[in-house]
Structures are given as C-alpha cells and as structure tokens.
Amino acid sequence: xxxxxxxxxxxxxxxxxxxxxxxxxxxxxxxxxxxxxxxxxxxxxxxxxxxxxxxxxxxxxxxxxxxxxxxxxxxxxxxxxxxxxxxxxxxxxxxxxxxxxxxxxxxxxxxxxxxxxxxxxxxxxxxxxxxxxxxxxxxxxxxxxxxxxxxxxxxxxxxxxxxxxxxxxxxxxxxxxxxxxxxxxxxxxxxxxxxxxxxxxxxxxxxxxxxxxxxxxxxxxxxxxxxxxxxxxxxxxxx
Numbered sequence: 001x002x003x004x005x006x007x008x009x010x011x012x013x014x015x016x017x018x019x020x021x022x023x024x025x026x027x028x029x030x031x032x033x034x035x036x037x038x039x040x041x042x043x044x045x046x047x048x049x050x051x052x053x054x055x056x057x058x059x060x061x062x063x064x065x066x067x068x069x070x071x072x073x074x075x076x077x078x079x080x081x082x083x084x085x086x087x088x089x090x091x092x093x094x095x096x097x098x099x100x101x102x103x104x105x106x107x108x109x110x111x112x113x114x115x116x117x118x119x120x121x122x123x124x125x126x127x128x129x130x131x132x133x134x135x136x137x138x139x140x141x142x143x144x145x146x147x148x149x150x151x152x153x154x155x156x157x158x159x160x161x162x163x164x165x166x167x168x169x170x171x172x173x174x175x176x177x178x179x180x181x182x183x184x185x186x187x188x189x190x191x192x193x194x195x196x197x198x199x200x201x202x203x204x205x206x207x208x209x210x211x212x213x214x215x216x217x218x219x220x221x222x223x224x225x226x227x228x229x230x231x232x233x234x235x236x237x238x239x
Contacts, residue, residue: 078102081162084227085189086110088235091157096146096178097164101127101139107160108139115151117144146174154183161190163231165211166202175214179238188219188236197230208232 082103089112095104098116100123107114108131116139118124127141144150146168159178165171178188192206208224211234215221219236227233 075102080228081191081231081233082106084233085160085191088187088189089158089160090187092155093158093160094149094151094156094178094181095160095162096149096174097161097167098127098141099123101130101141103160103162104139104141105131105134105136108136109134112138112158114139115156116141117146117149119143119145147177149177149181151181153180156182156186158182158187158189161188163191163193165190165206166193166204169203171204171206171210172214175211176218179218182238184238186238188215188234188238190234190236191227192232192234194226194230194232208234 085103086106089107089110091112093104093107093112093114095101095107095114095116098104098118099120101116104114104116104127116124116127118127118141121143124141124143131139131141142150146164147170159182161174161178165174168174175188182188190211192208192211193202195205211232212221212224215234215236219238222235222237224232224234
C-alpha cells in the first residue's frame, strides 16, 4: 500500500521537526499545535534526566493518552491483532506494556494464567477494574518498568510485546528482559506499527530487520508478516 505524496510530505516534515532542539522558533510553533499527550512524550525525551522525573512524565503521558472511546471501539480496533496472535498463545502468559489489559484479559478468557505489566499506574488501575468487572481471577496486573519485570526467570511460556518497542528508550534491553522470563522453547509474540501508523509520540521506529537483530542470539524466528497493512507480527521461539 503506497502513501500519497501529501502523506509522505507530512511524515517527512514530522520526522525533521521533531528532532530539532526544543527551543528553536520552528519547534515552539510546531509544539503549540500538538495535543497535550504528544507534548508530554516530547518533554520526556528532552527535559528530565532523573529516574523520578522520567517516571512522572511517563505517567502523565499514559494518563493523557488513555483510550477515550467506548470499550466497543477499543475492542474493534484490537480484534484483528488478537485474531492473528491467539493461535500462538500457550501456557502462562506475560504481556509487557499491557495498557488497559485488553489482550491480557482476552488471554485469561481463553483459560491462560496471565500477568500484565505497564509503567502507568492509571492503566494498571483500569486493567484491574476491567478484569474484576469481568469476573476474571486468572489475570494479574502490576506497575513495572519493561526493563525490570518483577518475575522469576523462565517462568512464562509466552511473552506478548504489543506495540511497545517504539515507545521505549532501549528496545533491545526490553527484549532481553522478556527473554529472561520466558522458558526455553517458549514463544515471543511481538507486534510493531508500520510507517502508516507512525506518529510523533513514538520515540523511534523499529523495523522488522532491527527486531530480527535483537532476537537473533536468543530465538528462532518463525515468521514476520503484515497484519492488515498497519502492523507487523513476529513469532519467535526462545532457544
């Protein structure tokens, strides 16, 4: 699927402007037009270096970027990806970057004991409330950094990383930590947005080739394919 010239120009402009120093005139004007959630992410990248400051910025970013549509709208958006991955889910599952817990709850409904982690207190509160409302007792949620998962090594059969790598400073470290908690022979399920889903809130673009490089030493990649032109799906087996 090809982008039209107008969309290509817009994407190029975003890519150029978002990497300018934060106090240039062009950047200030551009920033004034952005939604608050994107400004928060930009501040995260340029302003604070302390761990406490980064945590506060991330919490505000996630709080502002929470889904505002109905559950029906959220489910409709996520369903194609769930249908693509559900056949690969086995045993105990960890979801890294679970947001409001949609996928974790779906895995739990299929009978899988599931653990979802996310940096946002707001998302975790929402995920817990939704799981309780649905009467799910085999799914747990916890606030955690994707680089420091609060779980024992080799304790999960499946790790699901859904659209998280483009939002973190060190994607390779996140993959390494997911590797630590997955059993040998376990499954990695990773989804990445294509360029059609690129947005200024993404810290980086992670392409399939880069993901292959991250996984090369720890897993055998079974497939990488497109899901409805908006996301890549990677299935890999931990060695």
